[in-house]
Amino acid sequence: MRGWERADGRKGIRNIVVVAYLVECAHHVSKQIAAPFEDDDVHVIGFPGCYPNAYAQRMLTALCTHPNVGAVLLVSLGCEGFNKGALENEIRESGRPMALATIQHDGGSIETINAGRAQVAKMCEALKLQPTVELVPGDLVVGTICGGSDGTSALTANPAIGRAFDTLVNAGTTCIFEETGELIGCENHMAERAVTPELGEAIVACIAKAAKYYTELGHGSFAPGNADGGLTTQEEKSLGAYSKSGSAPISGLIKPADRPLVPGLYLLDVVPDGEVRFGFPNINDVVEIAELIACGAHVILFSTGRGSVVGSAIAPVVKICANPETFRKMPGDMDIDAGKILEGHESLDKLGEEIVALVHEVASGRRTVSEALGHREFGLTYKTFEPTGPSCLPAPPR
Amino acid sequence: MDQQTVRDLEDHRLGHVLLLHPGDNVVTACRDLAAEFSFAHHNRRITLTDDIKLGFKIAVCPIRRGEHVTKHGAPIGSAIRDIAAGSRVHLENMKSDYIPTYTLNLSSARQS
Numbered sequence: 001m002r003g004w005e006r007a008d009g010r011k012g013i014r015n016i017v018v019v020a021y022l023v024e025c026a027h028h029v030s031k032q033i034a035a036p037f038e039d040d041d042v043h044v045i046g047f048p049g050c051y052p053n054a055y056a057q058r059m060l061t062a063l064c065t066h067p068n069v070g071a072v073l074l075v076s077l078g079c080e081g082f083n084k085g086a087l088e089n090e091i092r093e094s095g096r097p098m099a100l101a102t103i104q105h106d107g108g109s110i111e112t113i114n115a116g117r118a119q120v121a122k123m124c125e126a127l128k129l130q131p132t133v134e135l136v137p138g139d140l141v142v143g144t145i146c147g148g149s150d151g152t153s154a155l156t157a158n159p160a161i162g163r164a165f166d167t168l169v170n171a172g173t174t175c176i177f178e179e180t181g182e183l184i185g186c187e188n189h190m191a192e193r194a195v196t197p198e199l200g201e202a203i204v205a206c207i208a209k210a211a212k213y214y215t216e217l218g219h220g221s222f223a224p225g226n227a228d229g230g231l232t233t234q235e236e237k238s239l240g241a242y243s244k245s246g247s248a249p250i251s252g253l254i255k256p257a258d259r260p261l262v263p264g265l266y267l268l269d270v271v272p273d274g275e276v277r278f279g280f281p282n283i284n285d286v287v288e289i290a291e292l293i294a295c296g297a298h299v300i301l302f303s304t305g306r307g308s309v310v311g312s313a314i315a316p317v318v319k320i321c322a323n324p325e326t327f328r329k330m331p332g333d334m335d336i337d338a339g340k341i342l343e344g345h346e347s348l349d350k351l352g353e354e355i356v357a358l359v360h361e362v363a364s365g366r367r368t369v370s371e372a373l374g375h376r377e378f379g380l381t382y383k384t385f386e387p388t389g390p391s392c393l394p395a396p397p398r
Numbered sequence: 399m400d401q402q403t404v405r406d407l408e409d410h411r412l413g414h415v416l417l418l419h420p421g422d423n424v425v426t427a428c429r430d431l432a433a434e435f436s437f438a439h440h441n442r443r444i445t446l447t448d449d450i451k452l453g454f455k456i457a458v459c460p461i462r463r464g465e466h467v468t469k470h471g472a473p474i475g476s477a478i479r480d481i482a483a484g485s486r487v488h489l490e491n492m493k494s495d496y497i498p499t500y501t502l503n504l505s506s507a508r509q510s
Contacts, residue, residue, distance in 0.1 A: 151453045155426055159418055159470065185496045189472045230426070230453030232487070233494035236474035243418070243470045342428045344413020 001135035001363040004070060004127075007095020011139045012067035013298045013363045014041055015127045016314060017120055019073045020064060021046030022087075023080035029109055030075045033101075033116035038374070040124050043313035045290075045378045052081040055256065055272075055383040061090045062257040062294040064098075068314050070130065071097040071123035073116060078104030097123055138172035138263055140363055143292030143300045143315075144244045145178060147285035150305030150323055151229040154240025156351070157303035157322035157338040163352025164301070165246035168359065169265050176254070176295055177245040178268035178288060180210040181281065185235030186242045190267065193250045198391035202253050203267060210271040210281075217276060244303065253392040255385050256291040261396040268295060278382040286310055287379040289317065299362055301355065309333045311375025316368045318358060335369050415456060419471030424455040424487050426469070448486045455487040467492050 003013045019042060021030040027046060034042045045063055047056045064072045064087065072091050076084050084100065091098045099119045106112045144161050146153055165175045183190070187207035191200030231237050251264025260266050270291055271281045282288045285308060289300050293315045300315055302308065305322040307330050321327040324339030331337075336354060340346045346354075362368055415425040415437055425439070427450045436445040439458045450456055455469065461481040466473035475494045481487055 154470075155416055155418070155428070155453075185494075186472070227489060230451065230455065230488070232455070232489055232492055233475040233496065235472075235494060235496050236469060239470040239472055239474060242472075247471065341416070342413070344428070348416075348418075 001140070001360055002132040002365070003067075003135045003139070003363070004130055005133045006067055006070075008065070010067040010296075011133060011135050012069065013135065013140075013365070014068040014314075014316070015070045015130065016041040016043050016068050017071045017073070017123045017127065018064055018069050018314070019044050019075060019116070019120065020060060022060075022074060022076045022082040022084055023050050024048035025050075025077040025080065026075045026103060029103055029112050029116070032109075032113045033073065033075065033120060036117060037120060037124065042120055042124065043376050043378075045313050045380070046075075047082060047380050049082075049382055050080050052083060053382050055385055056380055057083055057086065058257040059290070059294050059380055061087055062259070062296075063290070063314060064091050065094040065096065066293060066296070066314055068298060069096070070127040072099075073119050073123070074098070074100045075112070075116065076100065076102045078102045097126060135363060136172070137168070140168075140359075141174040141176065141260070141296040141298050142168055142359060143176040143178070143268075143289075143295070143297030144303070145285060145288050145292065145300060146241055146244065146303040147288075147310075148304045148306035148308040149241070151231070152322040152324075152339060152342065153303055153305040154237075154243060155322070156341040156348075157305070157320040158240055159243040160338050160341070160348050160351035160355060161244045161301050161303055161320065162246035163348055164355035164359070165244070165265065166248055167352060167356045169246070169248040169263070172263045174260050174263045174266065174296070175246075175248075176260070176266045176268050176292055176297060178270050178292060179241060179282075180207055180267070180269050180271050181214050182241040183207055183238050184211050184214075185233070185238040189242075190250060193247075195249050195251055195264075195394065196391065199250065199253060202389055202392050203250070206253060206267075206269045206271075209273070210269075213271050213276060213281065217280065244301075251394050253388070254295055255388050256383070257294040258388055258393070259296045260393070262394045264394070266295075268292060272383045273386040274384050277384060281383070283381060284379065286312065286377045287381060289315075290378060290380055299359055301359070303338075307333065309370070309375065310377045311368070311370025311373070313376045313378040316362050317370050317375070318355070318362060318368050319370060320355065333369060333373070417458075418469055421471060422468050423457060423459050423461055424467055424469050425458055427452055427454050427456065442483075444484050447482065447484045450486055457481045457483050457485050457487050459483050461487070466495075
């Protein structure tokens with residue numbers, strides 16, 4: 001595997017220029033700046049809100065200093081509430097080339113677009129000259145998510161990702177699984193896998209928080225249709241999603257934009273702390289992927305049964321199709337056909353090996369199908385989190 | 399049983415039933431299977447006592463009332479009566495240890 005080393009010592013598998021808007025009002029100008037660079041790795045991300053939010057600030061900081069990102073252009077309207085000075089400082093401290101455009105100060109849309117394009121062209125040229133370095137499994141962070149799930153997800157793609165996670169964690173790669181709202185009923189099993197009893201208690205409390213949050217929103221997980229498909233209990237349904245985590249010990253419980261400093265398997269808590277505010281914890285799969293990437297994930301393993309097509313800004317998304325029928329309908333959107341398990345052409349262990357091999361190829365520069373199609377979805381909304389508790393993270397190496 | 403034997407057996411059943419974890423006491427049907435269909439599990443032959451639809455669970459050993467039903471290597475609930483090997487395992491003979499399952503009947507009763 002070969003990638004690019006950043007000034008802060010982290011290594012990326014892509015060399016991306018990020019154009020980040022700091023309020024929705026600067027989104028169009030940002031898109032126009034990036035438009036001529038369709039064939040280069042220039043990705044647009046941003047935060048639509050005008051009112052400041054600590055979570056969004058942490059998220060954009062983590063994303064702009066992600067190891068796959070080589071340079072950053074921030075695009076401000078000028079009067080929004082986002083703390084752009086703090087973001088600018090963090091990016092500069094990470095050693096990345098960066099620039100800030102402020103539409104109200106720089107002469108409006110056309111002037112800002114033209115100046116921004118010149119900046120991005122310069123950044124792209126500079127990044128092309130950067131030499132590559134070797135990556136070892138310990139440099140890699142891999143996240144997983146399921147979306148557009150159906151009855152086949154729990155039988156094929158999810159347990160195959162679990163087997164891939166076991167192999168990756170064994171080799172020293174950091175792996176992250178998430179969606180605590182879909183893990184209700186698995187908390188005691190997770191607690192037993194936790195590396196310390198205190199972490200186990202924190203995981204149980206975190207799932208109780210998710211259950212309370214979803215109950216208040218009136219949003220249950222087990223639907224009568226699930227029983228028609230052969231699922232009997234809530235915990236059985238949850239285990240289908242949970243099987244993506246494999247069987248390694250759980251090293252820590254993190255929140256969005258927390259970065260694990262010790263290799264291992266981590267659970268990402270995506271449900272906000274405190275009273276229910278700002279609506280659903282995650283409005284779609286894309287915002288969950290952004291949270292995994294903000295935790296440092298270089299690659300996302302996306303299990304889908306019904307057939308999601310999304311990719312993401314900043315990190316390649318590997319689409320693992322659980323349902324053989326879906327794979328036949330939309331093969332051009334899928335990287336791996338996990339449904340062949342149901343037709344007797346493959347075993348879960350072999351499929352796990354296939355996933356690990358593809359992760360290593362993608363980390364060596366191979367484009368995933370969503371990348372090749374230009375899928376660079378991104379979303380970020382308001383949330384509230386308290387700082388991660390001391391029992392949730394293993395002690396960093398000295 | 400060593401890991402290789404488990405894998406050989408898993409391969410033998412490819413395409414009909416899926417053992418998600420070596421220690422599970424149920425397998426999942428990968429396609430609709432008729433009663434009398436049989437397959438090997440842990441060197442024993444299991445014969446279906448019921449028709450089993452795609453996605454439904456089959457007991458691969460006797461499960462006593464009160465014992466955990468395990469799938470994906472973890473409990474998914476408990477047997478509410480003795481279950482024979484080869485039987486379907488669903489709402490009629492097991493329950494959640496966590497939260498009662500909403501059935502279609504309950505849901506339609508709620509809607510009316």
